[in-house]
Every structure is written in C-alpha cells, then in structure tokens.
Amino acid sequence: MIELNLVDGDAGEPGWQERALCAQTDPEAFFPEKGGSTREAKKVCLTCEVRDECLEYALMNDERFGIWGGLSERERRKLKKRAVV
Structure with a gap:
C-alpha cells in the first residue's frame, strides 16, 4: 500500500x-x-x-493510471516528452 504524505512540510x-x-x-x-x-x-x-501540485506529483511519481492534475496518462506522457525535447 502506498502512503501519501498529507501534511505539507x-x-x-x-x-x-x-x-x-x-x-x-x-x-x-x-x-x-x-x-x-x-x-x-x-x-x-x-x-x-491544487491542480498543479497534483500534476507535479503524478509526473514525479510516474503515475500510469487515472486523471491527475486534469490530464490523462496519455496527456501526461506527451507533456513529459515535450519537456525532454
């Protein structure tokens, strides 16, 4: 089970x-x-x-399923590709 940190700093x-x-x-x-x-x-x-924080979390943790920060897995993958190029 993955435990999420629910307290900021x-x-x-x-x-x-x-x-x-x-x-x-x-x-x-x-x-x-x-x-x-x-x-x-x-x-x-x-x-x-908290949309930005959510998206950042998904990108940093390579979330492969679900909608995170308003983007699907496919959309997040495209975003990562553009950031690398």
Missing part, C-alpha cells in the same frame, strides 16, 4: 491531497475503464486549487 496544514476536490467526489470518475470518459474528472480538476 512542518506547517501542520492539510496537504494538497486533503484540499483536492477529487477527495470530495466519486474516485471512480478519476480512474475510468479503458476507453471510458474522462470528461467529468477533468471538469472537477479545472476548478481545483
């Missing part, structure tokens, strides 16, 4: 995962079946205050 404030809008919605929307719609998850991400 030493401030004792909630970590970005606790502030994420996806934590308050149906998690299945963020991990659709192959070929399933990502529209609802991406709509939630659009207004999320």
Whole structure:
C-alpha cells in the first residue's frame, strides 16, 4: 500500500491531497475503464486549487493510471516528452 504524505512540510496544514476536490467526489470518475470518459474528472480538476501540485506529483511519481492534475496518462506522457525535447 502506498502512503501519501498529507501534511505539507512542518506547517501542520492539510496537504494538497486533503484540499483536492477529487477527495470530495466519486474516485471512480478519476480512474475510468479503458476507453471510458474522462470528461467529468477533468471538469472537477479545472476548478481545483491544487491542480498543479497534483500534476507535479503524478509526473514525479510516474503515475500510469487515472486523471491527475486534469490530464490523462496519455496527456501526461506527451507533456513529459515535450519537456525532454
């Protein structure tokens, strides 16, 4: 089991995962079946205050499944490719 750090630094404030809008919605929307719609998850991400932190986490940890920071795995892969070139 992967344990996420839910506290930012030493401030004792909630970590970005606790502030994420996806934590308050149906998690299945963020991990659709192959070929399933990502529209609802991406709509939630659009207004999320921690979208950048979420995307950074996914890129740094090579998350291969789900919607992270408003991007699908395929979109994150393309983003990484562009950053390397």
